[in-house]
Amino acid sequence: MHAKLKIGKLVVIGTGLVGGSFALALKRARAVRRVVGVGRTRRNLAAALKLRIIDEASQDPARAVRDADLVLLAMPVGQMAAVMAAIAPHLPPHAVVTDAGSTKCDVIAAAAFAELFRERNVILAPLRETTAAATRLVRRAWETCGARVVKLDAAEHDAILAGVSHLPHIVAYALVNMLARRPNAPRLFGLSAGGLRDTVRIAGSSPEMWSDICVANRDALLAALEDYENELEQMRAAIEGADAAELKRMFAQARNAREKWLVKKQR
Amino acid sequence: MHAKLKIGKLVVIGTGLVGGSFALALKRARAVRRVVGVGRTRRNLAAALKLRIIDEASQDPARAVRDADLVLLAMPVGQMAAVMAAIAPHLPPHAVVTDAGSTKCDVIAAAAFAELFRERNVILAPLRETTAAATRLVRRAWETCGARVVKLDAAEHDAILAGVSHLPHIVAYALVNMLARRPNAPRLFGLSAGGLRDTVRIAGSSPEMWSDICVANRDALLAALEDYENELEQMRAAIEGADAAELKRMFAQARNAREKWLVKKQR
Numbered sequence: 001m002h003a004k005l006k007i008g009k010l011v012v013i014g015t016g017l018v019g020g021s022f023a024l025a026l027k028r029a030r031a032v033r034r035v036v037g038v039g040r041t042r043r044n045l046a047a048a049l050k051l052r053i054i055d056e057a058s059q060d061p062a063r064a065v066r067d068a069d070l071v072l073l074a075m076p077v078g079q080m081a082a083v084m085a086a087i088a089p090h091l092p093p094h095a096v097v098t099d100a101g102s103t104k105c106d107v108i109a110a111a112a113f114a115e116l117f118r119e120r121n122v123i124l125a126p127l128r129e130t131t132a133a134a135t136r137l138v139r140r141a142w143e144t145c146g147a148r149v150v151k152l153d154a155a156e157h158d159a160i161l162a163g164v165s166h167l168p169h170i171v172a173y174a175l176v177n178m179l180a181r182r183p184n185a186p187r188l189f190g191l192s193a194g195g196l197r198d199t200v201r202i203a204g205s206s207p208e209m210w211s212d213i214c215v216a217n218r219d220a221l222l223a224a225l226e227d228y229e230n231e232l233e234q235m236r237a238a239i240e241g242a243d244a245a246e247l248k249r250m251f252a253q254a255r256n257a258r259e260k261w262l263v264k265k266q267r
Numbered sequence: 268m269h270a271k272l273k274i275g276k277l278v279v280i281g282t283g284l285v286g287g288s289f290a291l292a293l294k295r296a297r298a299v300r301r302v303v304g305v306g307r308t309r310r311n312l313a314a315a316l317k318l319r320i321i322d323e324a325s326q327d328p329a330r331a332v333r334d335a336d337l338v339l340l341a342m343p344v345g346q347m348a349a350v351m352a353a354i355a356p357h358l359p360p361h362a363v364v365t366d367a368g369s370t371k372c373d374v375i376a377a378a379a380f381a382e383l384f385r386e387r388n389v390i391l392a393p394l395r396e397t398t399a400a401a402t403r404l405v406r407r408a409w410e411t412c413g414a415r416v417v418k419l420d421a422a423e424h425d426a427i428l429a430g431v432s433h434l435p436h437i438v439a440y441a442l443v444n445m446l447a448r449r450p451n452a453p454r455l456f457g458l459s460a461g462g463l464r465d466t467v468r469i470a471g472s473s474p475e476m477w478s479d480i481c482v483a484n485r486d487a488l489l490a491a492l493e494d495y496e497n498e499l500e501q502m503r504a505a506i507e508g509a510d511a512a513e514l515k516r517m518f519a520q521a522r523n524a525r526e527k528w529l530v531k532k533q534r
Contacts, residue, residue: 078511121458150458156451163446164459168466170506171438173521174498179430180524181494184423189528191388191417192431195472196529198465199435203525205462207518211511218506225503227448229496231441236492239437239485244345244478251474254440257447258470261456262463 005031005140011068013038013061013083015048018100019074020112024053025145028114038064053112062090070137073099078212096134118146125157155220162220167228169210170221172203272298272407278335280305280328280350282315285367286341287379291320292412295381305331320379329357337404340366345479363401365408385413392424422487429487434495436477437488439470 010026012019015037026032037054038061039045045057058064065071065087073080080099091097122142126135139149152160182188189196214221238246277293279286282304293299304321305328306312312324325331332338332354340347347366358364389409393402406416419427449455456463481488505513 121460123458150454160451160455160458163449163455164463168442168463169518170499170502171442172466173518174495174502175435175438176521176525177517178491178495178498180520180528182430184427185524186528187417188427188430189524191390191427192529193388195469196431196435198468199439200521200525200529201465202462203518203521204530205518205522207515207522210518211514214506214514215509215511218509221506222503224445225499225506228441228445229499231445232437232492232496235437235441236489239481239488239492242482242485244482247478247481248474250444251436251440251470251472251477253447254443254467254470255472255474257452257456258443258467261447261453262459262467263471 005029005144007032007137007141008069009034009036009067011036011038011061011064011071012054013064013071013073013087014075015039015044015054015112016074017112017116019072020048020053021114021116022072022074022100022141022145024112024114025117026141027052029144031141031144036064036068048112051112061087065090065095067092068095070141071095071097073097076209076212077216078208096137098134098138115146117142120147122147122149123157123160124149124151125154126151127154158217158220159223162217162224166210166214166217166221167224169202169205170214170225171228172200173210176200176203272296272411274299274404274408275336276301276303276334278303278305278328278331278338279321280331280338280340280354281342282306282311282321282379283341284379284383286339287315287320288381288383289339289341289367289408289412291379291381292384293408294319296411298408298411303331303335315379318379328354332357332362334359335362337408338362338364340364343476343479344483345475363404365401365405382413384409387414389414389416390424390427391416391418392421393418394421425484425487426490429484429491433477433481433484433488434491436469436472437481437492438495439467440477443467443470 007026010023010032012023012035015023019037023032023035023037027035034056035054036056036058037045037048038058039048040059042059045054045059048054049057061083068091071087071091073083075083084097087097124135124139124142135151139151142149179185179188235247235250238250274293277290277299279290279302282290286304290299290302290304294302301323302321303323303325304312304315305325306315307326309326312321312326315321316324328350335358338354338358340350342350351364354364391402391406391409402418406418409416446452446455502514502517505517
């Protein structure tokens, strides 16, 4: 058994749903002494203060991190590089910096709740230069939030996210655009049913956030997209050849994989 | 106002969810005098009889249609041609034959319920040689079931269904297969979340039924697939060029179209 996790000062940069919920979960678990929230808008910070998600608010990340023990970056990936450059010279040597990447940060802090990560997967992707102690601290913080922590190297992390998250977004956005281009689009969508609705649900995701994520994970996403296009190509060939038996084989393979790995998981 | 619809003898070939519910809705509305159900398995027909979804059961479609007024074909599209050939010589001249195409017919009759079509879209796609009287009878039968009837010509019907239903199935099946091929597939699916789950939900659909449908609607589906691949190609180019602005533009276009035509529809 571990001794109870005790973080002195936690700085959360970006006090949206993810950052706010992380802070709240650690406070509830009494695993942190003080939380400083850093954000771009006063209103959001004021709400986070009022709800006691954070103990102190700041609009200056460089100043906030000066005596931090743990820093969570929880803003859109597009702002990550600039914030990291701004805080780097001001971090104390022992501070551990971690990030919660592909997250919806336009959500206000008021949505934060301590149970957000309970039973959820959190992927840790330490770099080669990350110390074991830093990885351990971050792992324990997430575990204290109730999450299941899985450690992957950065390349595997990128490849997996490209496949299960970034590519599905491309697929959904492209499908909607292709249908919307048709002259009879209103009637067409009007006659659609639950199948289309579910398939393109994630085309409702934030364009700003997802364009940044797709560019940030460019290489892995291009590889996944190529594999996907090859798969479509095989289906196209079978349709062209009116080869119902081959189509049935491919469809059954997909149905079985879904049943084995996705449906079982839900139960 | 119409006079009340009164069908003498309705023959439903395939007493699954769709055929059974159609029969039940018309019986409840007292719009039909007698319903004969035709099926391949005795057990399913016995259940339909017991539940009074049908008044009489038969395993011989040719004999069943001999004095029919309306015949609904409600079995998998793959069996349609054979059944039509079998019944054609036995139909009385006044009989109207219609079909409910892309339907799940492995579902047992016991699932049938009279409200299945209430507020649902039913697309009528009469052929050039279909008489106005036949179209009217079929329209009124569906309206009596509570459905919204939309009349399309066969080409528009095929193009719309290819876009909103058949292509999304291809998209979902291909995405699952591409992920399942990866050596780390179990871990990969294990780390997926709701986004992937919804996007590939329809990859759980019947391979037998959907391979038949895709072949039956081959030309329209190939055209839709080509449009979709072009859309993917544009996104691929933007990712390759790390063009976040262009990606954002395309994603926003999709989000807006979804909001305008799919989300509003749900409300």
